[in-house]
Each structure stands twice: as C-alpha cells, then as structure tokens.
Amino acid sequence: MNVRLRALGRNLCLLFPGLVAGAFAAAACAPAAQPGPTTPPARPAPTVASAGPEAKPAATAAPAKPAATQPPAARPAEKPDLKAIEEFYQGKTIRIIVGYSAGGGFDTYARTLARHLGSHLPGNPTAVVENVPGAGSLKAANQLFKLTKPDGLTFGTFNEFQLLSQLTGQQGVEFDARQFSWVGSSYTSHVACVARKDTGLATFQDLLKASQPFVVGGTAPGSETDDFPRVLRATTGAKLKLVSGYEGTSKIRLAVESREVDGACWSWQSIKSTAQQWLDEKYVNVLVQQSREGRHPDLKEIPVAEEFARDDAGRQALRAWAAPQAMSKPFAAPPGVPAERLAALQQAFMATFKDPAFLDDARKANLDVEPKAGPQVLEVAREVLSAPPGVARKLAEALKAE
Amino acid sequence: MQKVFARRRPSMSTLMFIGFGIAAAIAWVNSADANLIESFGKGFLAIFEPRPFLLMMVGIIIGFMVGILPGLGGAVTMAIMLPFTFDMKPVEAFAFLLGMLSVTATTGDITSVLFGVPGEVISAALVVDGHPMAKKGQAGRALGAVLMSSLVGAVIGAFAIVLAIPFVRPLVLSFGSPEFFMLSILGITFVASISSGNVLKGIIAGGLGLMLAMIGMDPQSGIQRYTFGMLHFWDGIGLVPVAVGLFAFPEMFDLAVKGTSIAGERVGKIGGVMEGVKDTFRYWWLTVRCSLLGAFTGMIPGLGGSVAQWIAYAHAAQSSPDKERFGKGAIEGVLGPGAANNSKEGGNLIPTVAFGVPTSITMAILLGAFLIQGLVPGPSMLTKNLPLTMSFVWVIVVSNVITVALCFIFINQLAKITYIRGGLLIPPIILLVYVGSFAEKNALLDLITTLFFGLVGLAMVYLDWPRPPLVLGLVLGSLAENYLFLSYARYSLDFLTRPIVVILILICLTAVFFPLVESQIRRRLAPTAEVEVFASEP
Structure with missing residues (x-):
C-alpha cells in the first residue's frame, strides 16, 4: 500500500505539471503550426482568445472608436507615409481569421488570398490563415470585433448574412458591422x-x-x-x-x-x-x-422576387434580406485600425484581386471574383443596417422558424 | 482454427452478408462491360508513372506523421495541402491526396494501440481492445493484426468501388432521410453488444452519449440547448476532445499510478508481430465481413467517417462466442475496426465520385480537389473519366501496401515503446493530446472539454462503466435526430411505412431481442458458467 502510494505521489508530481504545461504549450504551439510562419507576431496578447465569458474583461480594444472616425481611413487620396507602413509590415505575419473550418468556401477564399496578399503590401509580410469555426461564423465576427488588436496585422472573414443577425437583433451578436474596418469583399452573390x-x-x-x-x-x-x-x-x-x-x-x-x-x-x-x-x-x-444588384446576366428572363411582393413592406424586407449578398465573403479588420494601415490593406486587397497569379488560382478553385473595396463594403453594411424598424421587424418575423 | 469455426454460430449479419453478396454479384455480372476492365488496367499503369508515384510517396509520408499524432486529423491536413495540387495533373493530385488519406487511417491505429490514445477519431475503437493487448505485452501482436487487417480492409474497400460502379446510382438514390434515420437507430442498437457484458450500464452510457449529442443549437428552430449562453457550444461538442479525453486520460493516470511501463509483463513469441498477422487469417471471415461492413457504411452518404469502426467492433463482439473477453484485449476487437476503417475510404469515394456528394469531411475537401482539377464529379467519372476513377482504387491499394510494408520493417522497435518507463511517456503524450484537441477548432475551451471528459473517463473506468457506448451515442445521436426531423418534416409519420424502413425496423427489433431470447435458450441448455454472465442482464 505504502509503496503504491509513493509511486502514485511520484508519478502524479510528473503528471500534473504535465497537464498544465500541456495546456499552455498546446495553446502556444497551435497557431505556429500554420504553414509558413516566419516571425511570430510581437504582440503579447493571447493569439486565440477563449470565447468563454471570463475572457470578456481581457478585451482591451472593446470600447471601439465611434463610427464617425471610420470613413477618412478609407480615402486613398491622402498620401499615406509609405515608408512607415513598409517598416511596420516588414518581417511581420498577417493573420486571416476564418469563421469556418478548413476546406469550406470561406476558407478557400482566405487561403487563396493569403497566398498572394503579401506581395501587394509594402514590406511584403507573410499571411497565414487561422480557422475559428463556430456558430455560423458569429464567433469569429465577435472575436474580430471585441478581442482582436486593431494593429492592421489581423483581419478575417465571416458570413455576410451575420449583418442580418445584427439587424434582427439575434442573440449572441456582439459586434456593430458599421464599426468594422472593412478591407473588401470578394463577389456579388445572386x-x-x-x-x-x-x-x-x-x-x-x-x-x-x-x-x-x-x-x-x-x-x-x-x-x-x-x-x-x-x-x-x-x-x-x-x-x-x-x-x-x-x-x-x-x-x-x-x-x-x-x-x-x-x-x-x-x-x-x-x-x-x-x-x-x-x-x-x-x-x-x-x-x-x-440580389441587391438586379438580374444576373445569365438569368435575364428570370423575374426578381421583389416583383411579386404583396406590399411595400414586403418588397423592402426582400431587398434588405438580399443586400448583404452584394458583399459576399467579406474581409474585415477590428474597429480602430490606424487609417494608413487600413488604406494599405484595402489597396493590397484590390490589387490582389487583379493579380493574374491570384486570378489563375481563383479560376482553378472555382472562385468568383468581383471585388468591392472597403469603403463600398461599409456602404452596403450601412444600407443593410439602416432599414426602418418596421422592415427589420417584418424580416425578423419572416426568418423565425415555424 | 477448426475450433473457432466450430464454435461460431451463424449470426444474423452473416446471413445478411451472404444475401447482399449474391444480389450484388448478379447485378454486377449483368452490367459490367469491357470498358470497365480496360480502365482498370489503365488506372493501374497511370499511378506507376514517375511523378504520380513520387507524389504518392510524399503523401504517404505526410499521412504517416499526421496519423501517428493523436487528434491531428486527416481533414485539416488535406485542407492545408489542397493548394499544392493547383499545379498538378488529376492523376498526380489524387495520388497525393488519397495516398495521404488512406495512410492516416492505418497509422492512426498504431497510436491507438500503443498508447490508448486515439491517433485519429476514426481509430478510437482500436483503443478498446488494442491497448489492453499492449498492456499485456502483446503490442507487437496487436500491431501486426492491425496492419494486416488494415491492408485487407483497404484492398476490399478499394475493390468495392469497382464492384459498386454499375449499380451505385440506384443504390444510393433508394436511400433517403427515413432510411438514414433507421440506419442510425440500427447503429444505436449495437450499444448492448459493445458494453463488455454489462448491458444496463452500457445502455445508460449510450443514453448519456445521446444527450451529449443534443448540446448545441437545434438545427431546426435555432433553439439553444445546454449551451449555457456560450458561443463555443452552439455547434455542439467536438468528437475529438471527447474521444481523446475519455480514452487517453484514464490510461495516463493508470500509467502514473502503476509507475511501470505500458506493458506490464514481457511475453515471448505470442506477443510478436507474426502472431498478429496470423490472427488476421485465423479470423479471416471476420476480417472480410468487417471490411465489407466498412465499405458499405462508407458508401452511404450520411453516416459520416467515424461510424464504421464502431459498427465493425460491435459486429466482432456480437459474433464472438465469448463476449466477456471484449474490452480486455480480444484480438477480434482489433481486427474488426482495423479492417473497417480502411475499407470505408473506398466506400466513401463512391458517392463522392459518382454524385459529388461527400460522405465525410475529408471527402468534402477531396471534392474541392475535383473542382481545382476542372473535373465534375458525377456520371462522367464512371464513363469518360473511368481510368482516373480506377487510379483512385489503385492508389488506395498501393499506398496501403507500401505503408504496411514500411511499418513491418520497424514495427518491432515501435512495440518496444511499451517497455519505456511510464514517467517518460506521460508528458509528451499529454502534450500531443492537448495539441490534437486544440487543433480541431483552434479553441482553448476544447482543452477544458478534454480535461472534463478525461475525468469522466477516469470515473467510468474505476466504476467499471463501458466507454464505447458513450462515444457511439455521441456519434449517432446527432445523425439520428437530424434525419428524424428531416423525415418527419417531409413525410410526417408516413415515413414509417416505406419498405426499406420497415425492413430496417424489423432488423432493429431482431438485434435487440435476439440476444435476450438466445440467452434464455442458452440458460436452459447449459446451466453452468454462462448463467452468471447473463444473470446481470435486465
């Protein structure tokens, strides 16, 4: 008995540090396991913040800037200090957060973007993809809004229909789409x-x-x-x-x-x-x-649903529902990214979507390419969220499961 | 060998197999043509050209690593490797991806046997009997059996594709949501036979698994169930943290408490690799049946990747004359899942190739590879592109032959790991366990889930509760619920009158009541040792 107990004690001494160390090491290693990381991000902030409620106080960037400060960031006309941006991005790693698991449509867009984005940014940083699946990408949207440092090194993609979750007041929504630093969107869906x-x-x-x-x-x-x-x-x-x-x-x-x-x-x-x-x-x-943009060129003879709406509220509800499709597979950075870095990201995004090498990959992976720049995406987001309360209510009612 | 055959009673499922086999043979002979045979040869030659073969070897090496590491799954690896196939030709791309995939299934089993930690989710069933064998010093034998049965399974599964081609369409289209629902119910009825003798505890554990499957957002109306307001639980609990925690932690604690190596005793030749290889042929029909079961389970879109192993395990336990050995190191419990989780890859490919309907996550990613290659999965894969489809068959066969051959070279060394002092093994294993459960969703909360189920597993082991029913309940619970809702929404209660559904209901009833009736009969015939075992039944 005594021998057994001593053996137990000795081995438990090994085991418990193992358990604790294991947990920490796993958390530290996993993001680095992504392909091609060069330099670890110099931030002390936790890479993947736990979604548990206890993590809420950790959100340093949570009180985001008011929406009014956003639009100037998007104007490429004001000449950004290229040198400073280049110095900032040099040798860094950009993380693209994907709200779905590896292998899906969102993941494919993000990974194809990650392969080419770096060469269009000053300083040529490396880009890696990180999957944060959960709750139809709501988890990733919340994480981007609340817990991600707005330093221009992290942005991500989540389902554009999450805008409607915000509009209809669905539970679990902790972001305001009007405050995201929108980088761009990939195509218009019909x-x-x-x-x-x-x-x-x-x-x-x-x-x-x-x-x-x-x-x-x-x-x-x-x-x-x-x-x-x-x-x-x-x-x-x-x-x-x-x-x-x-x-x-x-x-x-x-x-x-x-x-x-x-x-x-x-x-x-x-x-x-x-x-x-x-x-x-x-x-x-x-x-x-x-769709938000009328009939699809392939479907010239097919009517648009709006034409059959029984009343005006219905027509508006249909329009509000379809509006997010104009910003399919959007990419957003957390609120409050420094204006010149956001502008650099937006330009790099648009340049990547015109890069022949990217287009070649996109064609092979069967991806649609019809990009919108950040400011336009913000416009769509505002349009969706400015629907009158009556329309929002009608939409919420229609979407409710029977 | 004679003894084994003599003691085996003709089980229900054996008869089903024979019936299914005869029907299949008749249908196949009627519709096979020369094109099929010619393409079969072309596919074989295609993968032995230098580039496809080299890429297949690269895939095998990657798959080998991923398979060995616990939790780190084939799906994630495939998704990450997918962009590398942009510049490949179709034969090369699929040699690379399929080579990788079929190897993960084989090498995942090795980890399950050696450490009691599921190397892949699809290898979890191997832990139940494989690891107890390792503890008894028979790691070599268990590994030999796993590798050989994997090879047999892979070959049978691959050729199942060839056999299924002529009638895959009507077969798959005759299964709708009601049929899938009944199949998952049939799977749940197996709970009793994988309870290692204690049926009541098994049923309760299975019910617990079903309950765990309900965690998350209800897919029908969006109501949150047992989520405690946390987004993390909206998608339910991952299978990896549960399976890894449930099986790995008790083993690690056990190892720590004993303070010895994994293998408690050293045995001679009986524990050797060749013995395991011989076992595969000693229980030849079991291996073949479980391979066919795996291929069939894989073929049905809707049962997912991790069901096949448990069904095969249940079948192995059910058809064995002495069920009490199961869970304590029965060789049949190693051979069954070993064969099935490799043969299901072949089965999985059938609906993916013929319909573009993926049967598992890995197949969904493989579908992405089709699009990258500009191929449209569907009937054309069975006509115009048949040589390519046939090359898939050969990739599965050849990559498994290579892996198993490689493994045999150093398997004896691998088995020696079980003689290393436990204190040295525990920290790296725990680390890998955590990495594995983290990697599924990149969520820290999953580490806590792993720890929680580790403690649950520990309690279950000490109180002598069977763990496999819990995992089976979790795997099948969400499937059963989903298909029940679909069936009811579409057909209301009329779905119960569909012919295949009625047949499946009858099979379920037989599966539940046959053992009870049988035990009654046995009790009358042989009122000796066996009464004690069955007396504990409710």
Missing part, C-alpha cells in the same frame, strides 16, 4: 430557386397558383437555403414547404434527385458550378432570383 421539372412548375407564377406546396430543401437557419424560402413565403404568399437540416447543398441535390424534395434555393454561382448538369439537361427550371 440567390436563385430551382424546381425539378416534373413538379410542373416552370415559372414563379405557377408556384403562386399551385395547390400543392413546393417542397424545398434547406441546411440550417441563417443560410440562404433556409432564409430565402422563408422570406419569399412571408412576402409573396407562395406555397413553400421548407425541409431543413441537410448537411450541405450537395445533400440537398441528392434529395432532389431521390425525390425527397422538389427543389432548393441557393447561390446561382454555386448552382452553376455544382449542378451544371441539371441546367444542361433541363432537369430543373429556375423559378425566381433575388
């Missing part, structure tokens, strides 16, 4: 609904007249596959039945083919790249589309 041909639905008018509900597949609340049918139903009175919970649009496609659902609504870009065969074989009809 949502479209397709119906399997044998449902007999050829146009949206057919759907409005239909007696049977049109069954659409969805992934989860907060995604266009769920929210567009919901808004459509609430504003146009179309008979839509949403079956939600599929693991991704690929599973919805399978469900359409096995006749579990009749169709689905998601981004036209994605429909083209993953379901081209459906379009080629006329297996489906495109019923309706919606």
